[in-house]
Amino acid sequence: MKMKVVFLNLLLVVAMAVPASAHFQMIYTPEIAKNKGAETDVKLVFTHPFEAGHTMKMGMPEEFFMLHQKGEEGKIKKYDLKKLLKPITWTSLTNSGEAYEAKLPKKIVRSMGDYTLVLVPAPYYEGEEDIYIQQITKTYMNVGGLPGNWAAPAGLKTEWVPLVKPYAMWTGMTFKAQLLSDGKPVPNADVEVEYMNHEPDMKNNAFKKEEKAHAPHDAFVTMGVKTDAQGYVTFAIPKAGWWGFCALGSGPDKEFKGKELSQDAVIWIKAVDM
Amino acid sequence: MKKIISKLVVAAGLIVLSATAALAHSPLCSCFDNGDGTVLCEGGFSDGSSASGVKMFVRDDSGAVVLKGAMNEDSEFEFKKPAGHYTVTFDGGEGHSIEIDGSDIVE
Ligand SMILES: [Cu+2]
Numbered sequence: 344m345k346m347k348v349v350f351l352n353l354l355l356v357v358a359m360a361v362p363a364s365a366h367f368q369m370i371y372t373p374e375i376a377k378n379k380g381a382e383t384d385v386k387l388v389f390t391h392p393f394e395a396g397h398t399m400k401m402g403m404p405e406e407f408f409m410l411h412q413k414g415e416e417g418k419i420k421k422y423d424l425k426k427l428l429k430p431i432t433w434t435s436l437t438n439s440g441e442a443y444e445a446k447l448p449k450k451i452v453r454s455m456g457d458y459t460l461v462l463v464p465a466p467y468y469e470g471e472e473d474i475y476i477q478q479i480t481k482t483y484m485n486v487g488g489l490p491g492n493w494a495a496p497a498g499l500k501t502e503w504v505p506l507v508k509p510y511a512m513w514t515g516m517t518f519k520a521q522l523l524s525d526g527k528p529v530p531n532a533d534v535e536v537e538y539m540n541h542e543p544d545m546k547n548n549a550f551k552k553e554e555k556a557h558a559p560h561d562a563f564v565t566m567g568v569k570t571d572a573q574g575y576v577t578f579a580i581p582k583a584g585w586w587g588f589c590a591l592g593s594g595p596d597k598e599f600k601g602k603e604l605s606q607d608a609v610i611w612i613k614a615v616d617m
Numbered sequence: 618m619k620k621i622i623s624k625l626v627v628a629a630g631l632i633v634l635s636a637t638a639a640l641a642h643s644p645l646c647s648c649f650d651n652g653d654g655t656v657l658c659e660g661g662f663s664d665g666s667s668a669s670g671v672k673m674f675v676r677d678d679s680g681a682v683v684l685k686g687a688m689n690e691d692s693e694f695e696f697k698k699p700a701g702h703y704t705v706t707f708d709g710g711e712g713h714s715i716e717i718d719g720s721d722i723v724e
Contacts, residue, residue: 379647414692415665455647455659489645490665 365535365565366399366469367392367587368478368609370460371543375510375613380453383484384545385424387443387462388433391588393564395541398433398440402465407445408551412491413456419492422451424460434549436541442548446524457491457510458484461499466599475599478589480609483509496523503595503610512614514583521574522608526572526596532590536566536578539585545574556582580614587611642666645714646707649657656722662706668692672708675699685702691721 387407390398409422423443430534433442452458459481466475479499485491485508496504506519522529541550558564570576570590580586587609594606648658656675660668674686678701678711688694688707703719 404713412660413659414667417691453649455645455661487645487647488663489661490663 345564359516365391365537365589366467366476366478367537367589368462368464368480368533369539369543370462370480370482370611371539371585372460372482372484373543373545376615377452377484377486378488380449380455382449382487383447383452383518384495385445385447385460386431386433386543386545386548387428387445387464388440388543389442389464389467389478390433390440390550391420391537392539392541392585393537393558395436395438395554398435399467400441400444401443404443404464405465406459406461407443408491409447409451410459410461410497411451411454411456412464412495413454414489414491417456417491419495431548433550434547436550436552444548452484452486455487455489457487457489457493458486459492459497460484461497463499466604468602474603474605476605476607477594477596477599480608482611485510486488496526498526499523499608500525500596500608501529501590502609503588503590505610508585509610509612512580512612514580514614514616515578516614517577518586518588518612519575519577520588520610522570522576522590522593523574524593524594524608526560526571529590529593530570530572530574532570532574532593534568534570534576535589535591536568537564537587537589538582539587580612583614583616585611585613587606632701644668644671644704644709644713644715646717648705648717650722651695651723652724654698655695656698656705658696658705658707658717660688660692660694662708662709662713668707668709674706674708676706677705678702688711 371386389401407424411420427445428443431444432439462480466477501524503520540554592605592606593608596606642662642664646660668688669690671688705717707715
C-alpha cells in the first residue's frame with residue numbers, strides 16, 4: 344500500500360514536470376451551424392491544439408460514426424463513417440503526423456437536425472509515460488436550426504453530455520456539460536481545456552502559423568477545471584473559435600495490452616462573436 | 618357571480634398565454650429534389666417539435682394549387698415534381714408558414 348502511494352507521488356511529480364500542453368483528439372470541420380446541408384470535410388487529428396504542437400500518429404480508428412436526429416421526436420439514425428476514412432499527413436508547427444480525413448456525402452448531411460460525430464480512436468502508445476491513451480471524442484453539427492439529439496448521450500464508454508446547445512454558442516456564454524462513464528456521472532474528475540489557437544488549413548492539412556491568442560504563462564495553454572459532485576463542468580467561453588474539453592482517465596477501461604490505459608472523454612464546441 | 622367571472626378571466630388568460638407560447642417557435646422547412654422526379658420536404662419547429670400534420674400545398678405559376686397534402690409522422694412530405702415553375706407552401710398557420718420557390722429546390 345505504501346509502495347503504491349510513493350509510486351503515485353512520483354507519477355504526480357513527473358506529470359507536473361511535463362510542459363503544460365495536453366493531448367487532444369480532434370474531430371474538425373470548419374462550419375457546424377449550417378443553413379443548408381452540404382458535402383462536409385472532416386479531419387481527425389491527434390495533437391496539442393493550443394500550440395499546434397506535436398501531432399501524434401493515429402492508428403485506424405476503432406469506430407467513427409454519426410448520429411442524426413431530426414426534431415426532438417425524430418428517430419435517431421446512425422451512419423457508419425469509418426468506411427469513408429482516408430489516411431492523411433497532418434502538419435503541425437513542429438512535426439507531421441498520421442491523421443485521417445473523411446468527406447461526408449451530401450446525401451447523409453442534407454436533412455435538417457442535429458448530427459453528432461463520434462470517434463473512438465485506436466489506443467495510442469505514449470512512450471514517454473509507457474501508457475496507452477484513447478480519447479473518445481464527440482463534436483456536433485446542425486442543419487437548418489431544427490434541434491434534435493444534442494442533449495442525449497451517445498451511449499459511449501465515457502462521454503460528455505452537453506446541457507447547452509453545443510453548435511449555438513456566442514462568445515462569452517457559459518458551457519455546461521456532464522461527464523459520464525458507463526452512463527454514470529463522474530465526480531471530481533480532472534478536465535483539461537484547450538483553445539484551438541492555430542486555425543486548421545483544410546486544403547493543406549496543416550495548422551496555420553499565426554496564433555489567435557497568446558498565453559501569458561504556461562498554465563494558460565491548458566486550463567484545468569474539475570467536475571463537481573454530480574460530474575458537471577461549467578466554463579465561460581472567453582473567445583470565439585473552438586474549445587476542447589478532455590476528461591482524463593474517465594473511462595471504465597484501465598488497461599490495454601498489459602499497460603495502463605487512460606481512456607479519456609473529449610468534446611469540442613465552437614463559439615462565434617455576436 | 619363575481620367569483621365565477623374572475624375564474625373565467627383567469628382561464629381566458631391561460632389560453633392566451635399558451636397561445637403565445639406556441640408562437641415563440643419558428644417554422645422550418647427544407648426541400649430536396651430526389652433526382653428521380655420526386656421532391657422531399659421536411660419540416661419542424663425551432664423548439665424541436667414535430668411538423669406532423671402540417672398542411673402542404675404545391676402551386677403552379679398562376680398560383681393554383683396542383684397538389685396538397687400534409688407532413689407525415691416523420692415530418693416529411695414527398696410529391697411528384699410538377700412540370701414548370703412551382704412553389705411549395707408549408708402551412709403551419711398564421712405566422713407559421715413558409716413558401717419555397719421550386720427553383721431553390723435542388724438535389
Ligand atoms: Cu503529446
